[in-house]
Amino acid sequence: xxxxxxxxxxLLGSISLSAQSVYAPTEANRTARQWFTDARFGLFVHxxxxxxxxxxxxxxxxxxxxxxxYLRLQEFFNPQAFDAAQWVSMVKATGMxxxxxxxxxxxxxxxxxxxxxDWKITNTPYKKDLLxxxxxxxxKQDIKLFLYYSLLDWTRDDYQWRTGRTGxxxxxxxxxxxxxxxxxxxxxxxxxxxxxxxxxGIWFDGHWDQTADENRTxxxxxxxxxxxxxxxxxxxxxxxxxxxxxxxxxxxxxxxFQIFERDLPGENKEGYSGQxxxxxxxxxxxxxxxxxxxxxxxxxxxxxTKELVExxxxxxxxxxxxxxxxxxxxxxxxxxxxxxxxxxxxxxTKQYGETIYGTQGGFIRPQTWGAVTQKGSTCxxxxxxxxxxxxxxxxxxxxxxxxxxxxxxxxxxxxxxKKTGTTTFxxxxxxxxxxxxxxxxxx
Numbered sequence: 437x438x439x440x441x442x443x444x445x446x447l448l449g450s451i452s453l454s455a456q457s458v459y460a461p462t463e464a465n466r467t468a469r470q471w472f473t474d475a476r477f478g479l480f481v482h483x484x485x486x487x488x489x490x491x492x493x494x495x496x497x498x499x500x501x502x503x504x505x506y507l508r509l510q511e512f513f514n515p516q517a518f519d520a521a522q523w524v525s526m527v528k529a530t531g532m533x534x535x536x537x538x539x540x541x542x543x544x545x546x547x548x549x550x551x552x553x554d555w556k557i558t559n560t561p562y563k564k565d566l567l568x569x570x571x572x573x574x575x576k577q578d579i580k581l582f583l584y585y586s587l588l589d590w591t592r593d594d595y596q597w598r599t600g601r602t603g604x605x606x607x608x609x610x611x612x613x614x615x616x617x618x619x620x621x622x623x624x625x626x627x628x629x630x631x632x633x634x635x636x637g638i639w640f641d642g643h644w645d646q647t648a649d650e651n652r653t654x655x656x657x658x659x660x661x662x663x664x665x666x667x668x669x670x671x672x673x674x675x676x677x678x679x680x681x682x683x684x685x686x687x688x689x690x691x692x693f694q695i696f697e698r699d700l701p702g703e704n705k706e707g708y709s710g711q712x713x714x715x716x717x718x719x720x721x722x723x724x725x726x727x728x729x730x731x732x733x734x735x736x737x738x739x740x741t742k743e744l745v746e747x748x749x750x751x752x753x754x755x756x757x758x759x760x761x762x763x764x765x766x767x768x769x770x771x772x773x774x775x776x777x778x779x780x781x782x783x784x785t786k787q788y789g790e791t792i793y794g795t796q797g798g799f800i801r802p803q804t805w806g807a808v809t810q811k812g813s814t815c816x817x818x819x820x821x822x823x824x825x826x827x828x829x830x831x832x833x834x835x836x837x838x839x840x841x842x843x844x845x846x847x848x849x850x851x852x853x854k855k856t857g858t859t860t861f862x863x864x865x866x867x868x869x870x871x872x873x874x875x876x877x878x879x
Contacts, residue, residue, distance in 0.1 A: 456594070459667070459690040464675040468636070469692055471580075472678060473718045475533035475793040476752055478582070479784070480721025480722055480761035481523075482538050482729040484545045485509035485560075487766040493730030494591055496543050500605040503591045505544065508557065514561040518768025520573035526770070527579055528779040533579040533793075536639050536759055537570060537627060541584070541730075542592040548632070552623050554802035555591060566768075571632040580636035582630055582678075587661065592617065599658040600645045613789075620660050622669055629673040637678035637692070638670055644684055655685060663688055680720070686712050693718040699735045700747075700802070703753045719756030723747055725774055731763040739775050741780040745870040748781070748792065753807025755797025784870055791816040791842065791873055799833045806871075816842070817874040822867050829860040834878035841865070842873035 461469070486493045488509055527535055540546050546556040548567035557566050567583075574581040589595040589605035594613040597603055629635055646658040667679050667690035678692035688692050694701075694717050697708040701719050704710045713719065725744065728735045739747075744760065747855050751758040762774045785792075791809055795816065798808025805828060808819040819828065836859055839848045849862035861874060 459671075461692070462671075465671065465678070465692065467677040468678055469718055472534075472637070472693060472720075472757070473755075475580075476757050476795075477530075477532045477748060478534040478536055478720075478757060478873050479527050479530070479532050480536050480584075482541065482584075482730075482761060482763045483515075483745060483768075484538060484541050484543060484547065484730070485513040485793075486543060486670075487731040487764065487774055489515055490731055490733030490766070492728045492732045492735075493538075493541055493543075493763070495730075497602050502605075502607040504607060504690050506606070507591065510545075510555065510560050512561065513766065515566065515764070515766065516562065516766030518566060518569070518764075520569040521577075523570070523770070524573045524577045524579050526775065526778060528577055530782040531789050532579075532760075533572060534582055534636055535570070536582040536584055536637075537567070539567060539583040540586050540624070542586045542588055542642060543588040544586070546624070548622055548628070550629070552620055552626055553773045555813070560812065567628075567632060577632055580634075581632075582637040582639055583635055584639045584641060585625065585628075586642050587621070587640050588645040589617070592620070594620065596646070596659050601647075604643050611655075618665075622661070623668065625669060626673065629670065629677065635674055637680060639695070640679075640681040640683075645683060655688070656803065663690060682722075684708060684711055687714050687717055693720055696721045696756070698723055698798045700750055701751055701756050702801075710842050713754075719751075719754060720759055721747070721751045721756055722759040722761065724761045725777060729761055730767050731771075734742045737877070738777070741777050741784075742870050744777060744821050745784050746782055749809075749820060749867065749871055750802040750807050752792040752809050753802040754797060754817065758874070788842065788871065788873060791818065813837075813878045815876040815878065817861070818873045818874060819858055819863065819874065820870075822863055822872075826863045828863060829858045831857055832859050832876065832878065837877040837879040839877075840875050842875050843868065848874065 482493050485494050487496050538670040539548060546553055549565040550556050571581055588600060590606045593608055593610040594616040596612040596614050597608055598612065670677055670679055679690060680693045680695050681688065681691055682695045682697055694714045698706040699709040700721050701713045722805055726735045726738045727787060748758045762770050764770050795809035795811045798810055800808060804821060805823055806818045807814045836852065839850050841848060846865055850862060852859045
């Protein structure tokens with residue numbers, strides 16, 4: 437009996453592994469992955485009725501608020517100041533290549549005219565389909581649109597809320613219906629991928645709600661998310677649409693890039709991203725401009741433009757993208773502090789963009805002093821913090837052909853040591869406030 441049981445477990449395990457291994461990227465998918473790798477910089481937008489309360493996107497769970505009371509936000513969420521053209525123009529001026537927008541967050545509110553729920557933007561006083569406006573403007577200005585989509589839900593009864601780690605105090609008492617919830621998600625994703633034009637990617641979040649803790653090393657969950665079906669649906673409806681999942685784990689089969697929350701790949705300084713770094717997939721780090729994702733009226737801890745540029749450069753040094761977040765105010769306008777920082781970053785990308793766009797991660801991982809990006813035989817050495825002795829020594833992967841400053845005609849003093857194999861650069865100039873770049877041509 438025991439042998440039979442073990443055999444059944446092994447067979448089921450092999451079936452599961454086989455199901456996960458059937459996904460093979462298509463040519464359209466590989467092309468989309470390469471575009472994403474080259475893009476390097478995008479805008480994350482967290483926006484929904486939670487903005488009205490000014491306490492971030494988790495306010496329903498953290499306060500907590502009973503869903504009967506929370507759903508009343510639909511009666512006065514009215515983003516009249518939302519201007520899709522203004523948003524997308526800002527993105528272009530910043531040097532960003534894509535927008536990842538919250539189509540639906542953990543409170544279950546849909547920012548489009550979904551037919552699957554009445555808890556949606558078109559049933560607010562605003563009445564208009566916000567997502568359609570954004571999608572149309574992204575196509576007009578040639579910016580790719582990615583859609584954040586929450587896997588968990590704090591308001592629906594059919595979500596398996598009893599085994600979830602969040603949303604336990606929203607007032608639900610009815611039994612869940614997991615098959616119904618999976619079908620609901622499939623129907624919504626089908627709407628998003630058939631009614632709003634080309635979508636660059638679907639950015640899932642919430643897997644961790646059904647795990648023992650947020651930062652694990654295994655794939656076990658309290659339920660079956662049906663990822664094989666959901667990912668296959670996305671790739672079938674739009675072969676160029678990428679799939680990613682902020683589950684804080686190594687990538688699952690069918691995912692097209694790997695996400696790191698509030699952290700650079702492999703660093704895990706914030707405790708959300710301890711997973712192994714993929715060697716095959718594009719990488720993306722998402723980060724906030726203050727401490728909040730959704731609008732917080734009390735959060736004035738803004739990162740400096742220098743800090744933001746450094747994060748972008750270090751992400752590129754790892755071969756990854758930066759997805760930088762804004763949380764618009766409840767009227768739909770993006771607050772002045774964010775706009776000003778993005779404008780300053782745009783000035784930097786206008787001058788230095790070629791040192792990150794279309795590059796690979798450096799021959800060494802980012803260091804205290806800075807990072808390296810590469811494009812063919814060209815190495816861009818980004819000096820973010822000048823070493824105390826004014827000298828930088830590196831073991832370059834090829835013979836140096838020439839060295840120059842990216843932003844200056846000033847002569848660069850450098851020396852190669854045959855004994856140690858190191859090339860030493862003398863940094864005898866004033867440094868750029870954000871990033872001073874050496875361009876090293878190799879042969």
